[in-house]
Amino acid sequence: MKQFIAFVxxxxxHIFRDRRTMLILLGMPVVQIILFGFAITTEVKNVRVAVLDPSNDIVTRRIIDRLDASEYFSVTTNLNTPDEVEKSFRRGDIDLAVVFSEQFANHVYTGDACVQLVADATDPNTATTQTGYAANIISSAGREMLPAGVQVSTIVPEVKLLYNPQMKSAYNFVPGVMGLILMLICAMMTSISIVREKETGTMEILLVSPVKPLFIILAKAVPYFVLSFVNLTTILLLSVYVLDVPVAGSLFWLIVVSLLFIFVSLALGLLISSVTRTQVAAMLASGLILMMPTMLLSGMIFPIESMPLLLQGISAVLPARWYIQAVRKLMIEGVDISLVLTEVSILAVMAVALITISFKKFKNRLE
Structure with missing residues (x-):
């Protein structure tokens, strides 16, 4: 055991002497969480709004004032005819148009009032988000100003948002960034560290030491396990105190699931090191097999349900997909651990399978 601790x-x-490695290990999580939390966002702000209001009554004016007062919308143009709506879009002057029906206030009491939201759908996601925000604000304004007995649904269907009523994109990105960072640090850095020993010819020297080959491999994995836990702590602190993303569920189970995912990532790194001979090959394998699929197919950015069946099948073998799903349930939704057993079971099976294959192939390569 003393020899194992000495290797660790x-x-x-060795890691602390390399400043570039330390910068990647400890600096990358901070940069990524800040970027995804503030710069790379799906929220819409300062949307330019044009209003077509033929009635110009007190109800429509209050709704328009409420839209203009929000941080998301800025009413810039008042239109006079329906033809001006499309012309304004073609000129690029506006991003959203709000069209009220004639004699709007009178029709509210009869249930015939309607509001039309017109958006530029060349970017479907942005258009959906813009209209969703506007519908929510109009519905809220109507509910506050109309007398009792008048159905708000006659103006705009009410929108109710669970778990993330402010629609902050950080709620979506934080679990994904956690999965991406832990995967890259554990898998990529571990595989490169072991392959470096092979490439320079020092692995054979280590193998003739009194320590068994299994403990040598574990000694190289332990530092990245510890550093990954430090990064996990950093991400959670930044998420809660900087991005205002709460930990709604159990912090204990969130950490337990994260440690399981770290173990899976380490096993994957050992597997990569067993099939590659150079650091360049290990980097390419990590980038092609881990980084891009984790970003695109794990549900971090794009919903898995919207993908073709083939890509959904590929995403099912990515450990990050199940970890991100588990983190969203535990951290954002605040569910009990019993509702995350599917994700935890899949990660546990992956951990056993990967560590078994990795050690077996690694041992065969070294003998």
Missing amino acids: RKEFF
Whole structure:
């Protein structure tokens, strides 16, 4: 055991001596969480709104004032005819148009009033978000100003948003960034560290030491396990105190599931190291097999349900997909651990399978 601890300390010293590695390990999580939390966002703000209001009554004016007062919309244009709506879109002057029916206030009491939201759907996601925000604001304004007995649904269907009523994109990105960072640090850095020993010819020297080959491999994995836990703590602190993303569920089970995912990632890194001979090959394998699929197919950015069946099948073998789903349930929705057993079971099976294959292939390569 003393020899194993000595090898672990050696690996820690080796990592701490390399400033570039330390910058990647400890700086990348901070940069990514800030970027995804603030810069790379799906929220809409300062949307230019044009209003076509033929009635110009007190109800429509209050709704328009409420839209203009929000941080998301800015009423810039008042239109006079329906033809001006399309012309304004073609000129690029507006992003959203709000069209009220004639004699709007009178029709509210008869249930015939209607509001039409017109958006540029060349970017479907942005258009959906813009109309969703506007519908929610109009519905809220109507509910506050109309007398009792008048159905708000006659103006705009009410929208209710669970778990993330402010529609902050950080709620979606934080679990994905956690999965991406832990996957890259554990898998990519571990595989490169072991392959470096093979490439430079020092692995054979380590193998003739009194320590068994299995403990040598574990000694190289332990530092990245510890650093991954440090990064997990950093991400959670930044999420809660900087991005205002709460941990709605159990912090204990969130950490337990994260440690399981770290173990899976380490096993994957060992597997990559067993099938590659150079650091360049390990980097390419990590980038092609881990980074891009994790970003595109794990549900981090794009919903899995919208993907073709083939891509859904590929995403099912990505550990990050199940980890991100589990984190969203535990951290954002605040569910009990019993409702995350499917994701935890899949990660546990992956951990056993990957570590078994990795050690077996690694041992065969070294003998």
